[in-house]
Amino acid sequence: IVSQVCQCVSVWIVSQVCQYISVWIVSQVYCRFCTWECMKFTLLWPGSFCTTLKKIECLIPEYVKTWTIHGLWPMSTGRCCGCWPIFPSDLEELQPELSRLWPTLLKSKSNFTFWKDEWIKHGSCAGCVEGMNSPTRYFQTSLKLRAHFDIDRALQDAGIEPSCNKSYTVL
Numbered sequence: 001i002v003s004q005v006c007q008c009v010s011v012w013i014v015s016q017v018c019q020y021i022s023v024w025i026v027s028q029v030y031c032r033f034c035t036w037e038c039m040k041f042t043l044l045w046p047g048s049f050c051t052t053l054k055k056i057e058c059l060i061p062e063y064v065k066t067w068t069i070h071g072l073w074p075m076s077t078g079r080c081c082g083c084w085p086i087f088p089s090d091l092e093e094l095q096p097e098l099s100r101l102w103p104t105l106l107k108s109k110s111n112f113t114f115w116k117d118e119w120i121k122h123g124s125c126a127g128c129v130e131g132m133n134s135p136t137r138y139f140q141t142s143l144k145l146r147a148h149f150d151i152d153r154a155l156q157d158a159g160i161e162p163s164c165n166k167s168y169t170v171l
Helices: 002-026 029-033 046-052 095-101 111-126 135-148 151-157
Strands: 039-044 068-074
Touching: 039 046, 039 135, 068 111, 068 135, 095 111, 095 135, 111 135
Parallel strands: none
Antiparallel strands: 039 068
């Protein structure tokens, strides 16, 4: 049931992000170089994510008490350029906020290694837009979107109070 509720909320967030970013991208000079028109911004509940892992050990940091960023992904990109490097210094200023809102949940992976993988796999594709044309800008945009979308408020407005003891039927 929880995953069904999360899927419904995900759809709402994705549609909102596509509208938000599409308007923003249209105004960018560099958008003609992009192979995508929309981005998918996803949040996850750490405990739910950990229950989906089979052979990988999950570790939720003690300070993580809310929804975390799962990713910001350009849609229909094909393969991104893995040749665009990222260095720890690119994220130095953002590191405290990224650690809190976009931490790795895999015990075997450091935060920076996780963020590096996200940049190589998704961020380098987003780099065709001026506002995300560096690792720093890509992660700043993700953090701004996280601040913009309040999933707890969306659930509350739908009459859903997170609980381990109460189930909800999705229509």
